Amino acid sequence: MTEKKELVYTKPELKLGYGWGHCPGCHHPIVEKLVCEVLEEMDLAGRAVGVAGVGCSFGFFASINIDGANCAHGAAPAVATGIKHALYGKPLVFTIQGDGDCAAIGGGYVLNAAARGEKITIIMVNNANYGTTGGQLAPTTIMGQVTSTTPHGRNAGQGYPIHLPELLVGMQGVAFTARAAPFTPAGYLRAKSYLKTAFQRQLGEAGLTFVELLSACPPNWHMTPLEAIQWMEDKMLPEYPEGIFKDSGGEQ
Amino acid sequence: MPERILVQGNESIGWGAISAGCRHFFGYPITPQNEITDFFARELPEIGGVFVQSESEAASAAMLYGAAAAGVRVITSTSGAGWGLMQEGMSQLANAELPCVIVNMQRGGPGQGTTRHAQMDYLSATRGGGQGGYKTIVLTPASVQECHDLVQLAFHLADKYRNPVVVLGDGILGQMAEPLERSTIEFDPLPEKYWTIRGMGERDAETHNFISCGQGGVIPVLPYTSYGAFLQRLEEKYQAMSADEVRxxxxxxxxxxxxxxxxxxxxxxxxxxxxxxxxxxxxxxxxxxxxxxxxxxxxxxxxxxxxxxxxxxxxxxxxxxxxxxxxxxxxxxxxxxxxxxxxxxxxxxxxxxxxxxxxxxxxx
Structure with missing residues (x-):
């Protein structure tokens, strides 16, 4: 008698076979997986166009079977604006950007896309440092955190962490902002739920939607993946709490 | 008989884009080309087109990148400091092989310089002013009629080569008025835009398209198997432009x-x-x-x-x-x-x- 095997876990169908391409313990692949799952569950893959920024998200849409692009550092919200308007609002358009891409070099693009109320979704992956270039100060680096450009820990002279989901709440063009930490099952489900709401609000033309997702960066934090998760719980979550900060509800 | 109207060079640029079938403009105001921005804001919504005022010329170039990637004809215009800001985006457009038209009605520089006419962006236009040594065809009109006609040619060449094309005017040309005969110029057939990102369902496709402005790293950026293969493609394209597009x-x-x-x-x-x-x-x-x-x-x-x-x-x-x-x-x-x-x-x-x-x- 042969044992009947049941498939209980697999990669999403949208994920192409190029491997995950990130460092051990990085949470970018979790973000890839949850984006794929949300698109599959909402049946939006055929309508979706993604734009990745420069940094650890640069190859995001090379390995996911939806139409996508990468672009100049920080410019993803403007590129997304171009795509959305070129196609008269038809596609679901979202960006994947790191914290440096989104909050530092791209801060102006985010603010102005929000001011215009662009019907796009910005996903910012926050790992509290610059991952691709070797762990420098990011706008999201927390106080006291050691990076290669804050070797004695970030102090007030180097400024304070930026909290985009909270910052964008006051803008009329913004329909939804939230933050989740998808490294626990509960956090993963929260992240999926937030992203689904964000996409729904975009399709309802309610305004710009913004989801921040926390990620570990073990090599640049000089930690093991498990130590990195512990550090996130101890240091990052108090600074960057999970939750929905604004939800305008359905349509504008 | 084509309609004959008396317009400035700046407005003629706009009519040229409309004659070429362009319905999308993204741009930021700067003197002496403001009539172009105003023209598109006024005219495009009337014919079902899209006008978006960007937050900067860097953003204009990025919006062109998105719209061109989605497969539509798209144009922006600028001058002086705005031209400088646009250079990074033009380099990305050249790498990603995205066709679009960028108009520079030159003013005096360097820096903020003056809002008045000059011809001081020749080298940055013809040498690929952004990073990495790309090339763009640069067309330069000398009359109001030619503003209209060369913008149409620029769209054709952009689509022919999958490359941004620059129309380099100047403040005098933009501000002077002459008669313009509006008509759509017929060109040779163009290659199909098989590479656009519009949503796979919209394209009726089973596999995705991916537009990239970089070729390094572990993930292949098709159709190029390597950075070297990509550079080879650029070289062949630039050679073909050099051989066939001298005017x-x-x-x-x-x-x-x-x-x-x-x-x-x-x-x-x-x-x-x-x-x-x-x-x-x-x-x-x-x-x-x-x-x-x-x-x-x-x-x-x-x-x-x-x-x-x-x-x-x-x-x-x-x-x-x-x-x-x-x-x-x-x-x-x-x-x-x-x-x-x-x-x-x-x-x-x-x-x-x-x-x-x-x-x-x-x-x-």
Whole structure:
């Protein structure tokens, strides 16, 4: 008698076979997986166009079977604006950007896309440092955190962490902002739920939607993946709490 | 009969885009091209098009990147400092091979310089002013009609080569009014845009398209198997442009021992100077490049070899003159008349025909 095997876990169908391409313990692949799952569950893959920024998200849409692009550092919200308007609002358009891409070099693009109320979704992956270039100060680096450009820990002279989901709440063009930490099952489900709401609000033309997702960066934090998760719980979550900060509800 | 209207060069740029079927403009106001931005804001919504005022010229270029990637004809326009801000985006557009049209109605620089006319972006336009040594075809109109016609040609060439195309005008051309006959120019058929990102369902496709402005790393960016293969593709494209897209106009060139080389509004001044010189029995003519890149090197080289001398007239400290000197290879004299030879030292000064005539007499 042969044992009947049941498939209980697999990669999403949208994920192409190029491997995950990130460092051990990085949470970018979790973000890839949850984006794929949300698109599959909402049946939006055929309508979706993604734009990745420069940094650890640069190859995001090379390995996911939806139409996508990468672009100049920080410019993803403007590129997304171009795509959305070129196609008269038809596609679901979202960006994947790191914290440096989104909050530092791209801060102006985010603010102005929000001011215009662009019907796009910005996903910012926050790992509290610059991952691709070797762990420098990011706008999201927390106080006291050691990076290669804050070797004695970030102090007030180097400024304070930026909290985009909270910052964008006051803008009329913004329909939804939230933050989740998808490294626990509960956090993963929260992240999926937030992203689904964000996409729904975009399709309802309610305004710009913004989801921040926390990620570990073990090599640049000089930690093991498990130590990195512990550090996130101890240091990052108090600074960057999970939750929905604004939800305008359905349509504008 | 095409409709005949009296418009400024700036507005003619806009009519050219509409004649070319372009329905998308993203841009940021800057003098002396504001009539272009205003034109699109006024006209595009009337015909089902899209006008978006960007937050900067860097954003304009990024919006073009998105719209071009989605497969539509798209245009922006700028000048001066805005042109500088756009350079990074143009480099990304060139890498990602996205067709679009970028208009620069030149003003005086460097820095904020002046809001008035000049021709000081020649080198940054023809050399790929952003990072990484890309090339774009640069077309330069010398009349209001040509603003309209060259914008249409620019869209055609952008789609033909999957590359941004620059239309390099200047403040005088943008502000002066002349009759314009509006019509759509017929060009050869273009390749299908199989590479666009519009949503797989929208394209009726089973596999995705991916537009990338970089080729490094572990993930292949199809259709290129390597960075080297990508550079090979760019090289072949640039060679094809160089071979096939040289354009220029000659005026009373036949027996000319002295040939002027000038573009844009300055070429109009030189044309008048040619007539004045001819009336006095001086055999001179004008060669007006219409494509600044690729540059009409060969015709200038041939003329130099047969002993023709050159007088380059441009409203700058000397940029176009470098290309003429390169073409001449030291085999003939290259004289220069530039921005310091304007009739006034203020930013309203111009190089006038009588000043050009004086120079013709001096060097003939």
């Amino acid at each position: 220029y106009e000659i005026y009373r060139i036949e027996d000319a021992r002295l040939l002027m080389v000038a573009y844009g509004s300055t070429a109009r001044v030189c044309q008048e100077a040619v007539d004045m010189a001819r009336a006095e029995g001086i055999s001179t003519g004008l060669l007006r490049p219409i494509s600044l890149w690729p540059f009409p090197t060969d015709v200038i080289r041939q003329k130099a070899a047969s002993g023709t001398e050159f007088l380059v007239v441009e409203d700058s400290l000397g940029q176009l003159v470098d290309d003429v000197r390169y073409a001449v290879e030291g085999k003939s004299q290259v004289h220069f008349l530039g921005i310091l030879d304007r009739h006034l030292p203020t930013d309203g000064g111009m190089i006038l025909p009588n000043r050009v005539l004086d120079e013709i007499k001096k060097v003939s």
